[in-house]
Amino acid sequence: MSSTPEPKFQGTESYVATEDLVVAVNAAVRLERPLLVKGEPGTGKTVLAHEVAASLGLPLVEWHVKSTTKAQHGLYEYDAVARLRDSQLGSDKVHDIRNYILRGKLWEAFTIEGGAVLLIDEIDKADIEFPNDLLQELDRMEFFVYETKETVKAIQRPAVIITSNNEKELPDAFLRRCFFHYIRFPDDETMRAIVDAHFPDLKKNLLQEALTTFYGLRDVRGLKKKPSTSELLDWLKLLVAEDIPPEALRSKDKRTILPPLFGALLKNEQDVALLGGLGQGPSGRYN
Numbered sequence: 001m002s003s004t005p006e007p008k009f010q011g012t013e014s015y016v017a018t019e020d021l022v023v024a025v026n027a028a029v030r031l032e033r034p035l036l037v038k039g040e041p042g043t044g045k046t047v048l049a050h051e052v053a054a055s056l057g058l059p060l061v062e063w064h065v066k067s068t069t070k071a072q073h074g075l076y077e078y079d080a081v082a083r084l085r086d087s088q089l090g091s092d093k094v095h096d097i098r099n100y101i102l103r104g105k106l107w108e109a110f111t112i113e114g115g116a117v118l119l120i121d122e123i124d125k126a127d128i129e130f131p132n133d134l135l136q137e138l139d140r141m142e143f144f145v146y147e148t149k150e151t152v153k154a155i156q157r158p159a160v161i162i163t164s165n166n167e168k169e170l171p172d173a174f175l176r177r178c179f180f181h182y183i184r185f186p187d188d189e190t191m192r193a194i195v196d197a198h199f200p201d202l203k204k205n206l207l208q209e210a211l212t213t214f215y216g217l218r219d220v221r222g223l224k225k226k227p228s229t230s231e232l233l234d235w236l237k238l239l240v241a242e243d244i245p246p247e248a249l250r251s252k253d254k255r256t257i258l259p260p261l262f263g264a265l266l267k268n269e270q271d272v273a274l275l276g277g278l279g280q281g282p283s284g285r286y287n
Contacts, residue, residue, distance in 0.1 A: 008056075016193045018186075031179060033160075034161070034177065034179070036162045036170075042227075049117055049163075064121045072104075074134065075106055101147060106143070110154040116158045116159075117160075118158040118161070119161050119162075120163070135174060139177060188215070198233055206244075210232075213249045
């Protein structure tokens with residue numbers, strides 16, 4: 001056995017990882033368990049896989065799950081229609097069924113020399129049976145191809161990161177096989193570090209006003225969709241591009257608390273209407 005220490009995730013220059021997230025990623029890798037990541041949309045769950053791959057120096061294989069996705073799609077698909085068409089055309093390809101086996105993302109990750117990071121993104125979008133249908137493959141890191149009568153085994157176990165937005169409850173049998181981590185919404189200190197990683201030259205007074213406005217919006221009762229970290233970064237990018245002064249973030253119209261370029265933060269008409277009808281008290285807090 002080699003004495004070379006295993007590479008560990010530490011975060012990257014562009015991704016500020018909290019200590020508990022770093023511990024979770026490295027624990028999942030050490031235990032050879034999938035890392036199940038939950039958290040508010042926009043808190044960096046999907047980006048985490050990209051940064052783990054970059055940090056560990058491994059290629060990333062992305063499997064973005066949709067409502068119609070089946071577990072079999074991640075293994076392989078047999079294109080019988082293409083084979084029938086080729087047989088009608090007299091193609092020699094039809095004599096080798098392997099020509100019609102379409103490799104899925106798990107198969108791709110299994111065959112990468114030196115390992116990989118496999119992202120199974122938004123697993124809760126699929127049918128409730130989807131997670132259970134992957135249990136054996138994720139446990140054993142192998143699967144059987146019935147058409148060719150061969151077993152595909154992982155050359156090296158990939159690091160698996162699975163994200164969920166909690167749209168559906170995941171089965172207990174699946175949860176037992178995962179290392180779980182919930183990405184908490186960043187506090188003020190963490191958010192400043194995140195912003196600094198993306199906008200190192202941002203003026204402090206603009207950042208202060210922006211964060212005050214941002215967290216103030218998130219605290220408003222009745223908001224249907226709270227602005228997320230990614231939306232804050234988009235907003236700051238626009239503020240810098242448009243050279244918006246810090247004082248402009250404070251609404252002069254007491255009948256509204258909508259900030260400049262609010263379309264980067266608010267994503268539905270109900271929230272725009274709600275915030276457009278609120279005012280600020282003498283302390284600057286929202287009524």
